[in-house]
Amino acid sequence: MTKSPVLVLGARSDIGKATAHAFASLGHPIQLAARRAGTLEADRSDISLRYNVEVSLHEFDALDIQSHNSFVDHLPELPEAAVCVVGLMGDQSENERDLEAATRVMRSNFEGPASILAALANCFEERGYGTLVGISSVAGERGRATNYVYGSAKAGFTAFLSGLRNRLAQKGVHVVTVLPGFVATQLTEGMDLPAKLTAQPEEVGKAITRAVEKKQNVIYVRSVWRLIMMIIRNIPEKTFNRINI
Amino acid sequence: MKLSGWGRYPILEANIHAPRNVAALQEFVRSEPTLIARGNGRAYGDSAINSAATVTTCHLNRMLAFDPETGQLTAEAGVLLGDIIAAFLPRGWFPIVTPGTKFVTLGGAIAADVHGKNHHKDGSFRSCVDWIDVMGASGSVARCSRAENPMLFEYTLGGMGLTGIITQTAIRLRPVETAWICQTIHPVRNFKAAMDMFEANQGATYSVAWIDCLAGGADLGRSLVMFGEHVRRDDLSETHRQMPFIVPKKPKRKAPFDFPGFVLNGLTVRTFNALYYRAGSRKAGQQLVDWDAYFYPLDAILEWNRIYGRKGFAQFQCVLPLDSSEAGLSALLKVISKAQAGSFLAVLKRFGAQDSAFSFPMEGYTLALDFPINAKTLRLLTELDRITLGHGGRFYLAKDSRMSAETFAASDNRIKAFRAERKDNNWRDAFASAQSERLAL
Numbered sequence: 001m002t003k004s005p006v007l008v009l010g011a012r013s014d015i016g017k018a019t020a021h022a023f024a025s026l027g028h029p030i031q032l033a034a035r036r037a038g039t040l041e042a043d044r045s046d047i048s049l050r051y052n053v054e055v056s057l058h059e060f061d062a063l064d065i066q067s068h069n070s071f072v073d074h075l076p077e078l079p080e081a082a083v084c085v086v087g088l089m090g091d092q093s094e095n096e097r098d099l100e101a102a103t104r105v106m107r108s109n110f111e112g113p114a115s116i117l118a119a120l121a122n123c124f125e126e127r128g129y130g131t132l133v134g135i136s137s138v139a140g141e142r143g144r145a146t147n148y149v150y151g152s153a154k155a156g157f158t159a160f161l162s163g164l165r166n167r168l169a170q171k172g173v174h175v176v177t178v179l180p181g182f183v184a185t186q187l188t189e190g191m192d193l194p195a196k197l198t199a200q201p202e203e204v205g206k207a208i209t210r211a212v213e214k215k216q217n218v219i220y221v222r223s224v225w226r227l228i229m230m231i232i233r234n235i236p237e238k239t240f241n242r243i244n245i
Numbered sequence: 246m247k248l249s250g251w252g253r254y255p256i257l258e259a260n261i262h263a264p265r266n267v268a269a270l271q272e273f274v275r276s277e278p279t280l281i282a283r284g285n286g287r288a289y290g291d292s293a294i295n296s297a298a299t300v301t302t303c304h305l306n307r308m309l310a311f312d313p314e315t316g317q318l319t320a321e322a323g324v325l326l327g328d329i330i331a332a333f334l335p336r337g338w339f340p341i342v343t344p345g346t347k348f349v350t351l352g353g354a355i356a357a358d359v360h361g362k363n364h365h366k367d368g369s370f371r372s373c374v375d376w377i378d379v380m381g382a383s384g385s386v387a388r389c390s391r392a393e394n395p396m397l398f399e400y401t402l403g404g405m406g407l408t409g410i411i412t413q414t415a416i417r418l419r420p421v422e423t424a425w426i427c428q429t430i431h432p433v434r435n436f437k438a439a440m441d442m443f444e445a446n447q448g449a450t451y452s453v454a455w456i457d458c459l460a461g462g463a464d465l466g467r468s469l470v471m472f473g474e475h476v477r478r479d480d481l482s483e484t485h486r487q488m489p490f491i492v493p494k495k496p497k498r499k500a501p502f503d504f505p506g507f508v509l510n511g512l513t514v515r516t517f518n519a520l521y522y523r524a525g526s527r528k529a530g531q532q533l534v535d536w537d538a539y540f541y542p543l544d545a546i547l548e549w550n551r552i553y554g555r556k557g558f559a560q561f562q563c564v565l566p567l568d569s570s571e572a573g574l575s576a577l578l579k580v581i582s583k584a585q586a587g588s589f590l591a592v593l594k595r596f597g598a599q600d601s602a603f604s605f606p607m608e609g610y611t612l613a614l615d616f617p618i619n620a621k622t623l624r625l626l627t628e629l630d631r632i633t634l635g636h637g638g639r640f641y642l643a644k645d646s647r648m649s650a651e652t653f654a655a656s657d658n659r660i661k662a663f664r665a666e667r668k669d670n671n672w673r674d675a676f677a678s679a680q681s682e683r684l685a686l
């Protein structure tokens with residue numbers, strides 16, 4: 001039985017690639033979408049050879065909102081599931097001084113991802129089934145001095161995903177929110193992250209396939225993060241302002 | 246960060262870089278005065294460590310093309326043999342040559358020109374390599390093969406990464422009908438009987454002997470000689486024949502912690518060896534074994550290197566020319582048995598003829614064993630070096646972590662030519678490892 005395709009938006013990232021591998025290993029054809037999609041040719045052949053599935057490349061710019069509807073229209077096949085891995089960490093101190101940089105971070109983490117998922121959501125709703133997965137962040141759970149520009153955009157995206165889930169719950173379309181915690185990726189390379197709290201991209205990919213299959217709503221990849229974020233959310237503002245985490 | 250080989254000795258401080266693509270690698274190579282490439286870190290010693298700059302190919306791990314007509318696979322250097330098996334065994338393909346672990350990269354397999362249980366028949370890893378792309382100190386990539394840049398091809402195979410950085414390669418896979426191996430075990434009284442068994446079975450596809458290095462006297466080198474053949478589909482039972490590439494899934498075990506040093510001593514190893522020999526003798530005869538259990542028994546225990554404790558262990562592997570093999574093995578085994586120094590994993594194997602620029606194998610017998618690192622075993626290893634040299638043998642650099650430059654220079658008359666090439670091609674300054682420095686390569 002041939003399975004239907006899975007679309008990965010932001011396929012160049014480590015989590016994007018790992019997600020594509022995870023779905024391909026289950027036999028799904030893969031649609032890889034990214035800017036300069038042609039440069040993903042080696043990844044296309046790799047995934048296709050390893051798992052014996054069809055892999056296609058699609059030019060996609062998350063910030064080019066006007067193009068999103070036509071991007072969806074031009075997909076060779078409407079995917080069964082779409083995973084949006086688009087995001088931009090940016091540099092907090094730069095974001096504090098440079099409004100343009102801050103805007104780019106906010107658009108990349110909220111506006112762009114929300115826009116493309118909205119376009120897909122309408123098609124999925126009309127079709128009557130499908131799963132949308134958004135990679136948000138634990139940074140969106142509470143604004144912190146060290147990354148609140150990024151965090152605030154992720155908070156917006158998390159709220160968008162929960163609203164979308166709520167809207168589509170009766171329409172056969174499921175929405176998964178992923179809050180990965182620390183992940184060992186290109187972004188975090190060289191950072192001294194605690195090993196027990198840091199997931200490998202492959203773990204994130206597997207967790208996403210599981211969440212799609214089991215129709216989970218909100219997942220933390222390593223469950224310890226659920227506890228950590230519960231504590232961080234509940235620290236009184238007065239105390240929170242005196243600590244630096 | 247701290248870096249070591251699989252033997253966890255020596256441990257050195259090193260700067261590690263993990264470029265995401267060839268362009269990033271290029272930029273890095275141009276900016277660093279000296280560096281060494283590293284695959285999956287399965288060389289035992291310091292072959293893939295350069296304190297100034299070690300560059301890992303872990304992200305250059307994509308498969309690029311496969312031709313089902315010829316079985317040729319083109320892939321980046323960081324692809325693991327295990328990944329290739331996972332992808333292609335279900336489609337009826339298997340590596341032509343594989344070492345005892347599937348957790349090696351293609352780049353590592355080429356750099357060490359690894360061998361497997363079929364060396365006597367199919368040669369070393371080079372046999373399956375069609376071409377290699379090597380990045381030089383300038384960052385430019387040269388393709389080499391038997392026809393194109395043959396000198397670079399010859400020295401890159403077995404050259405331990407000292408000719409440049411392997412970025413891509415095309416290798417050929419062999420067609421197989423099933424994922425099963427028919428194994429035949431012959432218990433033999435001593436190493437001479439094992440040698441006779443090898444000589445009498447040159448036609449076997451796979452052959453290897455597990456050898457009890459602690460037994461002495463008339464039992465010196467008692468062994469379990471094991472032969473293997475790929476099983477044909479028609480020879481499988483009805484149920485297996487339906488799914489010839491499906492083998493039972495085994496639970497992955499993991500050495501739970503660093504064993505304290507006293508766990509491995511003469512007594513425990515002697516007991517283990519005696520039990521293993523007896524168990525093997527009971528299994529004498531033919532059995533069906535799946536590919537993973539047959540080729541990679543140790544891979545089933547992840548991080549098995551931890552059983553040797555925190556101080557790590559040293560591997561010793563030499564090859565002796567055919568005409569001095571018997572005398573040399575006898576001398577080596579006597580010294581090892583007398584020292585009662587523990588080695589669970591002693592392996593004896595007949596090599597076929599091989600003529601190459603710098604690869605390890607040559608026609609004769611190879612003996613491989615490992616020892617926990619301590620003053621006594623380091624002395625013993627020096628003694629084994631001396632005996633090997635005395636019998637015209639040489640050493641496997643992928644296993645070495647402690648040999649002296651003098652021993653190395655005396656072991657192999659090809660070294661001078663390799664040194665000269667390193668100098669003339671500007672490889673010497675650009676590509677160096679802790680091992681190449683120690684051995685004055």
